[in-house]
Amino acid sequence: EAQVTQNPRYLITVTGKKLTVTCSQNMNHEYMSWYRQDPGLGLRQIYYSMNVEVTDKGDVPEGYKVSRKEKRNFPLILESPSPNQTSLYFCASSRTGSSGGHEQFFGPGTRLTVL
Amino acid sequence: SQQGEEDPQALSIQEGENATMNCSYKTSINNLQWYRQNSGRGLVHLILIRSNEREKHSGRLRVTLDTSKKSSSLLITASRAADTASYFCAPTGGNNRLAFGKGNQVVVIP
Numbered sequence: 001e002a003q004v005t006q007n008p009r010y011l012i013t014v015t016g017k018k019l020t021v022t023c024s025q026n027m028n029h030e031y032m033s034w035y036r037q038d039p040g041l042g043l044r045q046i047y048y049s050m051n052v053e054v055t056d057k058g059d060v061p062e063g064y065k066v067s068r069k070e071k072r073n074f075p076l077i078l079e080s081p082s083p084n085q086t087s088l089y090f091c092a093s094s095r096t097g098s099s100g101g102h103e104q105f106f107g108p109g110t111r112l113t114v115l
Numbered sequence: 116s117q118q119g120e121e122d123p124q125a126l127s128i129q130e131g132e133n134a135t136m137n138c139s140y141k142t143s144i145n146n147l148q149w150y151r152q153n154s155g156r157g158l159v160h161l162i163l164i165r166s167n168e169r170e171k172h173s174g175r176l177r178v179t180l181d182t183s184k185k186s187s188s189l190l191i192t193a194s195r196a197a198d199t200a201s202y203f204c205a206p207t208g209g210n211n212r213l214a215f216g217k218g219n220q221v222v223v224i225p
Contacts (some may be wrong), residue, residue, distance in 0.1 A: 031211050033212075035215075041217065042215050042217035042218055043203070045213075048212065050211065064141055070172075088155065092158075096211050102128075102147075103163060104213060105160070106157030108156060109155065111155075112126070
C-alpha cells in the first residue's frame, strides 16, 4: 500500500530535549516536505526536499533541521525544542515534474507538545 | 504571496444541499489543488486543476479556475454527513511548493 508514515504519532517532551520525528514514504517520490499546522494559521511549510541531499527552507524553518540521505526518508529534527513548537506536524511526498505541483500524499500527523 | 485564501472560512449546510467554497490567490500559478482534512488527520488530495483549464469534475466535486481573477471555487453537490471536514486550496507555482490557505470548515448536518 502506498503510504507516508510518521513516528511517533504523539510526543510530549520538555524544553531543550532534542527529538527527531521520522518520515518515510514507499512511493519512490523525489519531493518531500514538512508542515506544521496551528489553529487559525493553517498549514505552513517548514522544510522541503526536491531529492536526495537537496533540502531548502520553507516559510517557518527556525528551530528545525532536516536531512535527506535516502530517497524514502526525511526526518525532522528539533535540536532544542521550545513550547512555541507545540503543534501538529505533517510530512508529505510527491513526484516532481516540469509542470510543477503534483498531488501530495500526507502522513497521519505527529502531535507534539513541548512543556 | 502565493498562499490561497479560502472563503467562507466556515460553512454549515443540511445534508443534500450543495456546498460552495472559494479560493483566491495573488501570484501566477501552474495549477491549483484542493485537499480535504478530517479532524486532526492528514490531508487528502481531492482534485488538481491546471492553469490552462477552466473547469474540472470528479464525482460530486466540481472545481473552476479563473486565472484572470486569480480565483477558484470548489462545489460539492448533494452533500453528505461524511463530507464534514476542512477544505484547503493550494495554489502551486513551478517549484512544486503548495501554498495552503487556512482552510474552510464545512459541517454537513444530517
